[in-house]
Amino acid sequence: MEDPGQLIPVVRSTALVRCNPLTKITMALILMIGALLSIDVVSAGVVLAFSLLGLPATGLDLAATIRRLWFLPAGALLAAWGTAILAEKTGEVVIDFGPLLMTSDSLAAAAAIFVRVLALAIPLIVLVSTIDPRDLADALIQHLRLPEVVVISVLAASRLLGLLVSEWQVLAMARRARGVAGGSLVRRTRSLFGAVFVLLVVSIRRATTLAMAMEGRAFGRSGRTWRRRSSFAVRDVAAVVHSLVVCGTAIGAAHVLGVWNPIIG
Amino acid sequence: MGLPITAREYSWTHADRDAPAVGPLDLEITAGERVLVLGRSGAGKSTLLHALAGVLPDESGEATGELLVGNAPPDPRRGGSGLVLQDPESQVIFSRVGDDVAFGMENLGLPAEVIESRIPGSLAALGLDLPLDHPTAALSGGQKQRLALAGIHAMSPEVIILDEPTANIDPDSAAEVRDSVLSVQTAASATMVIVEHRAGLWLDHVDRVIVLGPHGLLAQGPPKRIFSDRSLSEALIDCGIWMPHGSETTSGGGLSPTAEAAICSSPGDGRGDVLLRAAGLAVGRPRAKAPVAAGIDLAVRAGEAVGIVGPNGAGKSTTALTLAGLLPEFAGRVTAEAALRGESKHARPFAWPSALLAPRIGMVFQEPAHQFLTSGVAAELSLGPRLAGWSDAEVDDRVVQLLDVLGLQVLAEAHPQSLSGGEKRRLSVAAMLAPRPQVLIVDEPTFGQDALTWAGLVELFVDALDRGSAVVAVSHDHAFLDAIGARRVDLGAFSTSSTARAGAGERGE
Numbered sequence: 001m002e003d004p005g006q007l008i009p010v011v012r013s014t015a016l017v018r019c020n021p022l023t024k025i026t027m028a029l030i031l032m033i034g035a036l037l038s039i040d041v042v043s044a045g046v047v048l049a050f051s052l053l054g055l056p057a058t059g060l061d062l063a064a065t066i067r068r069l070w071f072l073p074a075g076a077l078l079a080a081w082g083t084a085i086l087a088e089k090t091g092e093v094v095i096d097f098g099p100l101l102m103t104s105d106s107l108a109a110a111a112a113i114f115v116r117v118l119a120l121a122i123p124l125i126v127l128v129s130t131i132d133p134r135d136l137a138d139a140l141i142q143h144l145r146l147p148e149v150v151v152i153s154v155l156a157a158s159r160l161l162g163l164l165v166s167e168w169q170v171l172a173m174a175r176r177a178r179g180v181a182g183g184s185l186v187r188r189t190r191s192l193f194g195a196v197f198v199l200l201v202v203s204i205r206r207a208t209t210l211a212m213a214m215e216g217r218a219f220g221r222s223g224r225t226w227r228r229r230s231s232f233a234v235r236d237v238a239a240v241v242h243s244l245v246v247c248g249t250a251i252g253a254a255h256v257l258g259v260w261n262p263i264i265g
Numbered sequence: 266m267g268l269p270i271t272a273r274e275y276s277w278t279h280a281d282r283d284a285p286a287v288g289p290l291d292l293e294i295t296a297g298e299r300v301l302v303l304g305r306s307g308a309g310k311s312t313l314l315h316a317l318a319g320v321l322p323d324e325s326g327e328a329t330g331e332l333l334v335g336n337a338p339p340d341p342r343r344g345g346s347g348l349v350l351q352d353p354e355s356q357v358i359f360s361r362v363g364d365d366v367a368f369g370m371e372n373l374g375l376p377a378e379v380i381e382s383r384i385p386g387s388l389a390a391l392g393l394d395l396p397l398d399h400p401t402a403a404l405s406g407g408q409k410q411r412l413a414l415a416g417i418h419a420m421s422p423e424v425i426i427l428d429e430p431t432a433n434i435d436p437d438s439a440a441e442v443r444d445s446v447l448s449v450q451t452a453a454s455a456t457m458v459i460v461e462h463r464a465g466l467w468l469d470h471v472d473r474v475i476v477l478g479p480h481g482l483l484a485q486g487p488p489k490r491i492f493s494d495r496s497l498s499e500a501l502i503d504c505g506i507w508m509p510h511g512s513e514t515t516s517g518g519g520l521s522p523t524a525e526a527a528i529c530s531s532p533g534d535g536r537g538d539v540l541l542r543a544a545g546l547a548v549g550r551p552r553a554k555a556p557v558a559a560g561i562d563l564a565v566r567a568g569e570a571v572g573i574v575g576p577n578g579a580g581k582s583t584t585a586l587t588l589a590g591l592l593p594e595f596a597g598r599v600t601a602e603a604a605l606r607g608e609s610k611h612a613r614p615f616a617w618p619s620a621l622l623a624p625r626i627g628m629v630f631q632e633p634a635h636q637f638l639t640s641g642v643a644a645e646l647s648l649g650p651r652l653a654g655w656s657d658a659e660v661d662d663r664v665v666q667l668l669d670v671l672g673l674q675v676l677a678e679a680h681p682q683s684l685s686g687g688e689k690r691r692l693s694v695a696a697m698l699a700p701r702p703q704v705l706i707v708d709e710p711t712f713g714q715d716a717l718t719w720a721g722l723v724e725l726f727v728d729a730l731d732r733g734s735a736v737v738a739v740s741h742d743h744a745f746l747d748a749i750g751a752r753r754v755d756l757g758a759f760s761t762s763s764t765a766r767a768g769a770g771e772r773g774e
Contacts, residue, residue: 180638221343
């Protein structure tokens with residue numbers, strides 16, 4: 001059964017999905033390091049290629065992934081556009097159109113930024129999407145010894161965050177039913193702010209009620225127990241090793257091809 | 266073993282109001298006693314329950330006097346009490362059904378094996394036949410209420426505190442839900458305090474009834490004495506208490522002559538024009554892979570009331586939203602006939618722009634807070650008529666009339682989001698009724714109402730029907746459906762979920 005509260009629904013249970021949440025976060029961090037250390041197309045490209053090829057292993061609904069993450073390439077393109085115009089204008093002139101000047105170097109930098117933004121964002125978002133928040137809370141408390149009251153409160157609040165999407169849809173319907181949706185751009189904008197405010201009020205109310213409901217079921221009492229044990233298995237080791245190899249390959253390839261362009265130094 | 270509850274001159278005042286929400290009141294509830302709290306909508310019943318559970322936030326108001334559970338002020342951290350709040354939507358804690366039921370037991374520090382072994386039993390006791398990893402976000406309102414009760418059931422607390430526990434439960438299983446609650450109470454000899462407007466379900470099962478008036482305690486005693494005391498009955502009726510004797514429809518006491526007349530006449534005589542038609546309709550939430558209900562054929566005529574009934578999770582709300590042109594049809598078609606369509610070129614309400622939809626089809630959502638667009642009760646009521654182009658005088662008349670019928674005059678300037686549950690519900694219904702749409706689709710319009718405000722709502726609906734509007738009401742409240750003369754459409758028969766169908770089948774016998 002699909003959970004409407006999830007950003008991207010997990011439709012298949014793969015080995016990666018069953019990994020410990022801490023493993024997934026470690027993987028995401030390792031992959032990000034591979035793309036982060038240098039601004040070049042190669043290292044970021046390797047990480048991005050691996051992430052895209054690995055998408056089926058995440059068990060996510062691929063169509064939904066594309067529908068929900070369309071803004072990533074759009075945002076990356078925007079960042080690349082900015083880079084192409086603003087980067088140092090060295091190398092051959094490719095486009096010279098009035099104030100618009102792009103050179104081979106500025107375009108190369110733009111391409112690197114584009115790939116890099118995606119390589120940084122996609123592994124993180126995709127891996128985090130496969131994490132059941134409850135498993136994460138179990139892991140954080142049982143392995144990292146984080147304070148349970150804080151973790152569970154954040155967990156419960158994060159469920160509300162997930163609900164914001166469906167809540168927003170209900171709000172949109174409610175405004176349509178009352179005749180204030182649509183119309184001119186000015187009216188739409190005003191209406192949007194109104195909706196954001198209602199969403200805020202509803203969320204705060206809901207959070208207050210939720211806090212009461214949690215307290216009402218003895219939350220905050222010392223000596224809490226756990227229904228599930230968070231554990232690690234061989235697949236967790238394999239997952240981390242995989243991401244280490246990708247990270248190494250990315251950095252190595254950039255060095256071998258002579259495009260290594262470190263952000264520090 | 267239950268704990269006694271004592272209140273001495275106890276009162277609680279919300280930070281932004283002058284008058285106390287509760288009290289001052291004196292109470293002596295003995296250990297293991299079962300108490301039903303009654304009172305008009307907005308009398309502070311919920312606040313009292315929150316105080317008993319010890320969950321009233323300190324910064325939100327001021328308490329005077331003394332309130333003791335056992336021999337100490339209420340403190341949820343002691344772990345002895347279990348509270349279910351009024352709004353089932355806001356008290357789902359985790360994203361999976363099994364985890365949610367386990368939450369209270371985990372807090373109590375029960376061993377994992379015990380927790381695991383109790384979950385299925387508690388789910389079954391509340392009639393939730395779902396896998397443990399079922400996402401809670403996919404549950405209907407009624408199912409969420411059952412889930413919260415299952416959490417309390419599993420905890421087996423010493424003090425059970427429930428705010429309208431059966432308000433969202435379909436009437437055919439309300440008794441079953443009540444018995445599950447009672448079995449927990451009996452097993453633990455727990456003290457139980459319940460708020461419920463429809464007292465009938467509980468009267469034979471409680472030891473005492475407490476009636477909250479505007480200034481503290483109005484009356485208390487065994488249910489038989491409270492309701493047989495002639496000198497008291499007038500005060501109870503004035504307070505909007507549902508009187509349990511006599512037939513359900515007339516027990517309101519405050520039922521207006523118009524509403525009484527409506528029960529006798531039958532507005533649904535089928536002579537009005539068809540306004541809205543559903544053919545082979547299947548409904549489902551956006552992104553859902555399968556419909557929740559399918560094969561619905563329905564014609565809604567002008568001046569006719571249709572009640573959509575069925576067990577929890579049968580797809581009643583989804584059907585309402587689809588008929589209202591707010592959700593696309595999963596399959597099949599919802600069409601507006603000529604009388605409703607007017608000059609619009611589209612026959613499907615879903616294709617209409619908002620400005621065209623609102624004056625034709627009004628929809629009252631299950632969750633009232635979503636619909637409020639302004640910062641005052643009166644402003645909220647005037648918005649619809651104003652958008653529909655009414656003159657100022659007409660708008661003002663309409664607002665005054667609505668405030669009066671629904672007993673919201675004193676709250677005209679209050680912020681809609683600051684109202685009590687029952688008041689919000691009334692306001693959301695009235696705001697939709699205000700511009701007199703041709704078709705009114707309402708989802709649980711009578712939730713949280715006392716007998717007086719209930720009668721006010723009935724009056725408004727009857728008035729709308731008399732003026733030739735059609736009303737489609739999703740409701741568990743059969744007395745309401747009878748009062749507006751609604752014919753029933755049982756969605757259990759169209760539901761694609763096996764449990765809902767089974768439920769419908771049982772009722773058919």
